[in-house]
Amino acid sequence: MRLHALHRGSIHAVAPFAWLLMSLVVFSLAVEVRPALAASCTSKAPEQIVIALDVGHTATNVGATSARGIGEYAFNLKLAQRVRDELLGAGFRSTFLMVTELNGHSGLSQRTERANRMNADIFISIHHDGVRDKYLKPWLYEGEQRGFFDDSTGFSLHVSPRYPESLGLARIMADQLMAGGLHFTTTHEPNNPVGARVPYLDSTRGIYRRDNLVVLRHTNMPAVLLEAGVIVNRDEELLVSTPAYQAIIAAAVTEAVKKFCKPPDAPVAGTKLPSGFVYLADIDPTIRQDIRYAGLHNFVGRPVEGYLANECVLTERAARALSQVQAELAAKKLSLIVWDCYRPARAVREFLLWSRLPRDIRMKAEFFPNTNKAELFALGYLAARSAHSRGSTVDLGIVPADLSALAGYDSTASPKPCTGAKGQRFEDGTIDLGTGYDCLDPLARTGSPNVTAEARSNRTLLQQSMQGFGFKPYSREWWHFELADEPFPQQSFDFPIVARAPPPGANVKQEAAPAPPKL
Ligand SMILES: [Zn+2]
Incomplete structure (x- = not known):
């Protein structure tokens, strides 16, 4: 039988694309990013x-x-x-x-x-x-x-x-x-x-x-x-x-x-980190984490290559220093929140590719409302090699210690410029630091005089807390700090960030071959 005998209706009898749209599309308010786990x-x-x-x-x-x-x-x-x-x-x-x-x-x-x-x-x-x-x-x-x-x-x-x-x-x-x-x-x-x-x-x-x-x-x-x-x-x-x-x-x-x-360097959950690296959660579970590049809420608007889990990975030296900062802030009923830690070199390459696509500006309204995408490298917001790939650099802010849950990100809602005042920009749970995280804008300059007095004093608090335990601030971004005495000053790493191993003693279920499902 010739294939076309299966369906000989007139093209006008069906509206395939309209049907596709109506039946495949379900509207929903929020798009939640599921916690990333290595593929089963x-x-x-x-x-x-x-x-x-x-x-x-x-x-x-x-x-x-x-x-x-x-x-x-x-x-x-x-x-x-x-x-x-x-x-x-x-x-x-x-x-x-x-x-x-x-x-x-x-x-x-x-x-x-x-x-x-x-x-x-x-x-x-x-x-x-x-x-x-x-x-x-x-x-x-x-x-x-x-x-x-x-x-x-x-x-x-x-x-x-x-x-x-x-x-x-x-x-x-x-x-x-x-x-x-x-x-x-x-x-x-x-x-x-x-x-x-x-x-x-x-x-x-x-x-x-x-x-x-x-x-x-x-x-x-x-x-x-x-x-x-x-x-x-x-x-x-x-x-x-x-x-x-x-x-x-x-x-x-x-x-x-x-x-x-079976990827050649199978990034499976629980893969051991290179020597000298740790999961921050293993050193100090009280530090809040919202690893933005593992989800949708970042300036490229998608999970970035190499980020397979919402986990902060750092050199042990940087993680221990951060834990000391956290202890000092805890006395003030405050807590650190980290947004990016170790960054695989492949992620930096993806940023580079993204920056060369002038039309991909979906996230501009929130993350760089006043900056031309083509200038992000020249202005120092992006670099072909990132200090983060050395493992001792961290992007972070401060939240109240009793902050219950972080607000979810709704990628379908209309974007709020990161330069907006506290209450008008995305509610990230922080004390007022003048802009949102990764706000690629002059307002994010650590010493910007154009943010509120409260934001200026909060930036100073963050800076002094971090400097007290060996971190250097960065003049263009209030959230970016590099450990001065870092263990790998010359190296760039590219291992993917995967989920942590379950704690020892956890009951790991052995999966048997499944019975054929009833279809
Ligand atoms: Zn940074």
């Missing part, structure tokens, strides 16, 4: 790794319609079966194809509930791409009026920024797809009206940020949605149906799963 598959043998392979759309609600009138679902099913076979052949014996019959929101919930119930380690949703209906151009194919759009071509990957691991998996997958000769589509960029108009999480790899896709939001595991190719493109529709193209995708997905679950 890293500690498992391949046959134990549960992979949920989701076939996008359903047989009765087919998604996009191809240039020749075939429903997307048929493409998704064929490709997902091919990917499953490749994964099974590579030893991933716990790979399960998920075919859904329910349409609409209940169908989407069913997908995530199944994946969660089977304790999947990885969720991959297989799709093929279209464009917004009004950009389709008419043509006649086998006597039928069809719609096409030949200007969009290539794969794309979609992830929710809630899980740093999802972005990690997507990055590896994109690299594998490109190594196989494929390219990614720019159709979904914010400035391109034909696509989803969503920001990049990684513009060098075709990875887009999706806050509201149900299958990415509600899955409790690293989750990636792959648009394998553009089926409203008349050439690409034929290409994606070829065994050769499907083989490239299947091999790339399989290689990506292998690499993701």
Whole structure:
């Protein structure tokens, strides 16, 4: 049977893109960043790794319609079966194809509930791409009026920024797809009206940020949605149906799963830190921590490479000095709060790449409202080599000791400039220090005369407390301090920040190979 016999409805009978938007999108106020844990598959043998392979759309609600009138679902099913076979052949014996019959929101919930119930380690949703209906151009194919759009071509990957691991998996997958000769589509960029108009999480790899896709939001595991190719493109529709193209995708997905679950320098929870480094929480658990680059609330607006856990890592010497500062502040019923500590060199490289993308200014309104992005390096806010990578530099502020909980960050709320007065900028729980953290603005100069008298005196308190135990302040940023007598003055480190090992004696559950889930 020819594939297109599966669906011969007129292009006007369905509105695929509108349907996609209405049924995949769920609006929600807050996007919470889940505490980052190393991916669960890293500690498992391949046959134990549960992979949920989701076939996008359903047989009765087919998604996009191809240039020749075939429903997307048929493409998704064929490709997902091919990917499953490749994964099974590579030893991933716990790979399960998920075919859904329910349409609409209940169908989407069913997908995530199944994946969660089977304790999947990885969720991959297989799709093929279209464009917004009004950009389709008419043509006649086998006597039928069809719609096409030949200007969009290539794969794309979609992830929710809630899980740093999802972005990690997507990055590896994109690299594998490109190594196989494929390219990614720019159709979904914010400035391109034909696509989803969503920001990049990684513009060098075709990875887009999706806050509201149900299958990415509600899955409790690293989750990636792959648009394998553009089926409203008349050439690409034929290409994606070829065994050769499907083989490239299947091999790339399989290689990506292998690499993701067994990275060469496997950054797994509890990996020992290099000699001389400690987790601050092990030295002084009373110091508050909100490691901004591990989440969304930072000037790039996404988890930064190398930050796989919300943990402050420092040299032991710096951590012990900080603990002394903390003891002194405790007498005043105050506490330190750290925002960044040791910074992997790979994170600094990511800042450099980000700074070269002039159009990625989503976070400008909060973090550098008055500064031109192109000047962030020249002005000294960013550097090609950061003192933080030496392990004895810390960004921090002061909060009341009895501060109960830190306010959550809502990435969908309208941004508040970090230069705003206390009460008008983001409420970070600190005593008034004149600006928010990482405020790339002259107001953040430690000696700025343009902040309130209270903020000036609080900055002086922070500076004197830190200097009292061997830290040097930085004139451009009131929050940045470097230990003067640091143990690694010449070295730059690049190990990733991973979760701490569970405390000794904690009951670590041995995971057995799962029974096949009921689908
Ligand atoms: Zn700093």
